[in-house]
Structure formats: structure tokens, C-alpha cells
Amino acid sequence: MCLAVPMQVRTIEGDTALCEIDGVTREASLMMVDGVEVGDYVLIHAGFAIEKLDEQDAQETLALFRQILADGGGAS
Amino acid sequence: MKYSEEFRNPEVARALVARIKALAGSFEGTMCLMEVCGTHTMAIYQHGIRALLPEKIRLISGPGCPVCVTPVDYIDRAVALARRPGTIIATFGDMIRVPGSTSNLLREKALGADVRIVYSSLDAVAIARKNPQQAVVFLGIGFETTTPTIAGSVIQAQSEGVGNYFVLTSHKTMPAPMDVLTADPQLQVDGYLCPAHVSAVIGADAYRPIAEGRNIPCVITGFEPLDVLQGVEMLARQLVEGRAQVEIQYSRIVKPEGNLKAQALLSRVFEPCDAIWRGIGNIPGSGLRLRQEFAAFDAEIALPVEVEPAVEHRGCRCGEILQGMIRPGDCPLFRTGCTPENPVGACMVSSEGTCAAEYKYGVD
Ligand code: SF4
Numbered sequence: 536m537c538l539a540v541p542m543q544v545r546t547i548e549g550d551t552a553l554c555e556i557d558g559v560t561r562e563a564s565l566m567m568v569d570g571v572e573v574g575d576y577v578l579i580h581a582g583f584a585i586e587k588l589d590e591q592d593a594q595e596t597l598a599l600f601r602q603i604l605a606d607g608g609g610a611s
Numbered sequence: 612m613k614y615s616e617e618f619r620n621p622e623v624a625r626a627l628v629a630r631i632k633a634l635a636g637s638f639e640g641t642m643c644l645m646e647v648c649g650t651h652t653m654a655i656y657q658h659g660i661r662a663l664l665p666e667k668i669r670l671i672s673g674p675g676c677p678v679c680v681t682p683v684d685y686i687d688r689a690v691a692l693a694r695r696p697g698t699i700i701a702t703f704g705d706m707i708r709v710p711g712s713t714s715n716l717l718r719e720k721a722l723g724a725d726v727r728i729v730y731s732s733l734d735a736v737a738i739a740r741k742n743p744q745q746a747v748v749f750l751g752i753g754f755e756t757t758t759p760t761i762a763g764s765v766i767q768a769q770s771e772g773v774g775n776y777f778v779l780t781s782h783k784t785m786p787a788p789m790d791v792l793t794a795d796p797q798l799q800v801d802g803y804l805c806p807a808h809v810s811a812v813i814g815a816d817a818y819r820p821i822a823e824g825r826n827i828p829c830v831i832t833g834f835e836p837l838d839v840l841q842g843v844e845m846l847a848r849q850l851v852e853g854r855a856q857v858e859i860q861y862s863r864i865v866k867p868e869g870n871l872k873a874q875a876l877l878s879r880v881f882e883p884c885d886a887i888w889r890g891i892g893n894i895p896g897s898g899l900r901l902r903q904e905f906a907a908f909d910a911e912i913a914l915p916v917e918v919e920p921a922v923e924h925r926g927c928r929c930g931e932i933l934q935g936m937i938r939p940g941d942c943p944l945f946r947t948g949c950t951p952e953n954p955v956g957a958c959m960v961s962s963e964g965t966c967a968a969e970y971k972y973g974v975d
Contacts, residue, residue, distance in 0.1 A: 536677050536705060536753055536963060538650050538834075539808050564733060566763045567873040578811065578864060581703075582731025583760045585873060586811045586864050593863035600623045600837060603630065 539580035541588055544573050554579060618835030627840040628663050634847040635665040642850055643669045643799055644843065645935055647789055648806035649676035649963025650834050656972035658836040660843075668843065671935040672968075674788050674888060675806060677753045678705045678961035679933060682887045684921040685752075685781045686711035691916040692748050692779065693724040698914070699742060701735035702750040704728040705961045708954060712922040732764035732778075739768065739776035748910045751778040756808040758782045758899055759873040762880035765901070765908050777910035780900055783886050785809045786817050787897035793825050798935055802846035804839070805831040807861050812877075814869025818857045826855045833861035880905055889957065890930030927956035932965050939969040946970065 542554035542561065550565050554577065564583045565571055576588035635642065646652060652672045655661060661670055674680050690711050693700045700716060707716040707726060720726040725745075729735050732749050739747035751761045761778060768776040785806060793800055805818055810831045818829040828849035832842030842860045849856060859865050877899070886898025901909045927949070928942040939945045939958070949955040951967055958964035 536649055536703065536757065536961070539756065539811075564760075564763060566766075567759055567870060567876060569872060578808070580756055580808060581760045582733050583763060585756060585759070585808065586870055589863050596841075596860075596863060597617055600617075600620065600841075603626045604623050606626070 539578045539585060541576050542579050544571055544575050544577060547571065547573060552577070552584060554584075618833070618837045620837065623837055624663070624840055627837065627844055631668065631840070631844050631847055632665050634844065634851050635667040638667065638847070638851050641667045641669055642801050642847060643671060644802045644804060644846055645671050645673045645792070645800045646804040646806075646832075647673040647675040647785070648804075648809065649679070649961065650808070651675065651804055651806070651832070651839065652965055652968050653963050654834045654836070654839055656968040658839070659972075660836065660839055663840070664843065668847065670843075671800075672932075672965045673792060673935050674891060674933040676958070676961050676963045676965075677757070677783060678709060679929065679957040679964045680783060680888045680890070681706075681709065681752055681781050681957065682889050682921070683710075683712055683923060684918065685779070686715065687921055688911070688916065688918045689716060689748075689750055689779060690714050690719055691918050692910060692914060693719040693726055695746070695914065695916055697745050699725045699727060699738060699745050699747045700750065701727050701729045701738055701747055703752070705963075706750050706752065708960045709957050710924065710954065710960070712919055732761050733767065736764050736768050736771075736773055736776050739773050740771070743775060746775050746777060746914060748777045748779055748914065751780040751782060754783055754785050754806070754809045755812040755873075755877065758881060759812060759877045762876045765880050765905055766876070768908065769905075774907070776908065777913055778901065778908055779910040780881075781886075782881065782899040783888065784883070784897055784899060785813060786821060787894050788888055788891055789818075789821055790825070791891060791894055792934060793821060793827055795934070800827060800935075801850060802828040802830070804842050804846065805829050805857075807831065807833050807838075807864065810861070810865045810869065812870050812873045815857050815859050815865055815867045817869070822855045822857045828855045829857045831857070831859045831861050831865050833864070888933070890933035924955050929956035929958045929966075932956075932958050938974075939966040940974060942966070
């Protein structure tokens with residue numbers, strides 16, 4: 536039930552954003568997040584953006600995965 | 612940017628599994644890891660994570676599905692409200708098949724009640740706006756991911772002067788049941804995979820009393836297969852190294868302090884109260900109810916109805932499932948008397964319930 540989907544903000548009008556992912560668009564309230572801009576990824580749950588996706592952190596996690604792959608897993 | 616694919620890379624998954632196996636190999640005894648989030652339950656079954664892990668690592672599901680932990684008398688009150696003349700029930704879809712003592716909302720709908728499935732509490736406010744002569748009751752369940760959205764709907768209804776919008780609340784908060792389960796000597800939890808989106812709101816620091824006070828490692832984990840595997844790896848590493856800390860695997864969303872704006876919205880509208888968890892019982896301070904100043908929106912206060920006496924279903928072992936004591940296969944009704952089409956207990960109704968997940972994906 537706590538499922539939330541990352542979507543990209545297309546337009547913002549007042550406290551409402553139009554968000555899109557894979558061609559699906561949905562309106563979401565921005566009541567809970569500050570400083571959202573067009574182009575940002577936000578996590579949408581039950582009609583509300585609950586958090587902004589931190590691209591830098593996402594990239595760091597992916598870099599760690601690449602490192603794990605390079606290490607062949609066994610080494611740690 | 613396509614994040615989802617990058618978090619499903621099978622080669623990285625194999626490398627993570629190799630790391631987990633190495634860690635488990637260097638550990639004496641078994642590691643019993645509990646997830647307390649219905650979306651994790653689903654993800655673990657769906658991606659067959661259990662089959663990938665060494666035997667020494669046992670993944671168990673806890674009370675992570677808000678629908679499943681909702682007590683039967685809440686459903687009975689929702690049914691009584693559905694029967695009330697001039698009332699529209701608006702709810703998330705999972706709730707309509709949850710069995711009450713003698714009925715459920717789907718049955719009431721078939722008998723003529725106005726029960727509508729909505730995606731958001733704001734949709735329910737919109738229904739109220741369009742139907743000023745009717746009382747619109749939204750079924751407010753969920754953990755801290757969802758509760759701020761309900762708070763938002765109450766604020767919106769208040770600011771627009773929508774006087775016929777009501778919420779029947781049964782909100783619950785997260786670290787409390789984990790603490791209770793940790794203290795249970797029958798259940799040896801060695802580590803927690805903490806819920807992803809609940810933590811987005813409450814923040815990682817909320818689990819520090821469990822990690823630091825009870826000496827149980829906590830890792831906040833995302834829902835993609837690599838997220839779950841990395842979360843397990845981080846827990847196994849803490850156990851091997853004898854640490855008990857709160858770590859964030861899902862750092863692209865979750866911060867130590869959480870979402871302060873969502874927390875402020877939540878505490879403006881709601882206040883803590885005791886709450887009954889199906890299967891666990893009363894946990895002091897583990898629920899949220901509307902504050903006094905929002906009593907006009909509280910369906911329980913504003914729309915009094917007579918509610919039938921609560922009867923739990925005989926034979927259903929949801930209570931033990933929700934505490935991670937037994938697996939669905941241990942329930943004699945599983946697959947025979949209890950199926951998603953004809954659910955006996957809430958764990959079979961909700962798509963995120965442990966019984967429903969095991970029914971759909973099988974044991975691995
Ligand atoms: S299989 Fe059905 S009856 Fe048995 S515990 Fe699960 S929900 Fe309850």
C-alpha cells in the first residue's frame with residue numbers, strides 16, 4: 536500500500552504538478568515537497584509527491600553496483 | 612534516465628549474492644531478517660529473492676501491510692457507515708474485500724451501497740464537492756507514507772469549506788511494532804529491512820532506538836531486486852562485524868531526518884493514540900487520530916452508527932502470520948478454504964498480504 540512511483544515533473548501550476556513516466560501522466564499535489572522544478576523526478580504516492588529523487592545519490596548507488604561487479608562479488 | 616532497469620541488472624545481482632554467501636559463510640548460526648513492509652513482501656516473492664539466498668539467511672515477513680493489520684471492528688464500522696442513508700464510502704481498492712464480522716464493503720455495494728474506489732484522498736474530497744447532499748466517508752488507513760496525504764485532504768476540505776467530507780481513521784505508525792516484535796523471546800529477529808517509503812517520511816533516525824537500544828541492525832531498503840539484495844548484504848555485513856546501526860541503502864530517497872514538511876503536515880492534523888494491531892494487540896502510542904480541532908471531519912464522531920459486535924474468523928492464523936511466527940503454508944485453510952477469490956483473512960485479501968503473495972508466487 537505504501538507503493539510509490541518515481542515520475543518526472545512536466546508542468547507545475549500552483550501546488551499541483553503534472554508528472555509523467557513511460558507515457559503515463561498523472562496529477563500530483565506538491566503540498567509535501569519544497570523546491571520541485573520541471574524535469575525533477577519525484578516519488579508519487581496516492582496523488583501526492585512524497586519526496587524528490589536525489590540524482591546524485593542514485594548515481595552513487597549505481598557506481599557502487601559497478602564496483603561490486605568489477606570486484607566479482609566475492610571480494611569485500 | 613531509466614532507473615528501474617539499472618536496479619535490476621542480473622550480473623550485479625549475482626555478484627551481490629556471492630558477497631552475501633561469503634558473509635553468511637563466515638557467520639556462526641543463522642540470520643533471521645524481517646521485513647515490515649508489504650511492498651517488500653511482494654518484491655521478495657516476485658523476484659524469487661529467497662531462492663537466491665544461502666540457507667543460513669531466513670527472510671520473514673512482519674506486520675507491514677496496513678490493510679492486514681486493520682482490526683475487524685474497523686471494517687464493521689465501515690460496513691455500518693456504508694448502510695447509512697445518504698452516505699458514500701470512498702476507499703483504496705484493497706479495503707473493499709476485507710472481511711468484517713458478517714459482511715464486507717463489496718457485498719454492501721452489491722446490495723446497493725455507494726462504495727467507490729479512489730486513487731487519492733483528494734479524489735474523495737472532489738466527490739464530496741460534487742455531492743453536497745451526501746456524506747462522503749474516506750477510509751483512512753495506512754502508515755506514515757499515506758497519513759500525510761490524508762492530512763492534506765483534510766486541510767484542503769477545510770480551506771475549501773467542504774463540510775461533507777469525513778475520514779474514518781485507523782492510521783498506524785511504524786517503528787512501534789518492530790520494537791514489540793524485537794522484545795518477543797519467541798521470535799528472534801537478527802536484523803530489520805526497514806520500509807522504504809515510510810522511512811522517506813519519518814527518516815532513518817526513527818530506527819535508532821531499535822538499532823542502538825536493542826542492538827538490532829536496521830537497513831532502509833528500496834524495492835528493486837538489487838535494492839533488496841544490497842539491503843540483505845548490508846545487514847549480513849553488520850551481523851558479521853558485530854555492529855548494530857541504522858544504514859540507508861535507499862539513499863536516493865531516504866534522508867536521516869526524513870521529510871520534515873510531510874511530518875509537519877501530519878502532526879498539524881493528527882496526534883498519537885493507542886492502536887490495536889490485528890495479531891499483535893494494543894500497542895500504546897502506535898496509532899494516529901485526528902486532533903480535536905479537526906473533530907468535525909472525524910467520521911466516528913460526526914456520523915454515529917451502530918456497529919455489530921466483532922467476531923474474528925475461526926481458523927484464520929493471520930495473527931501469527933503478521934508476527935512472522937508461521938508461514939502461510941502452516942495455515943490449514945491456505946489454498947483450500949482461503950484463496951484470493953474467497954479470502955478468509957486480511958492477509959489473503961490485500962495484494963501485499965503475505966498469504967496473497969505466497970498464493971500468487973508460490974514458495975521459493
Ligand atoms: S491463509 Fe487465509 S485463513 Fe490462513 S492465515 Fe492466511 S489469510 Fe488467514
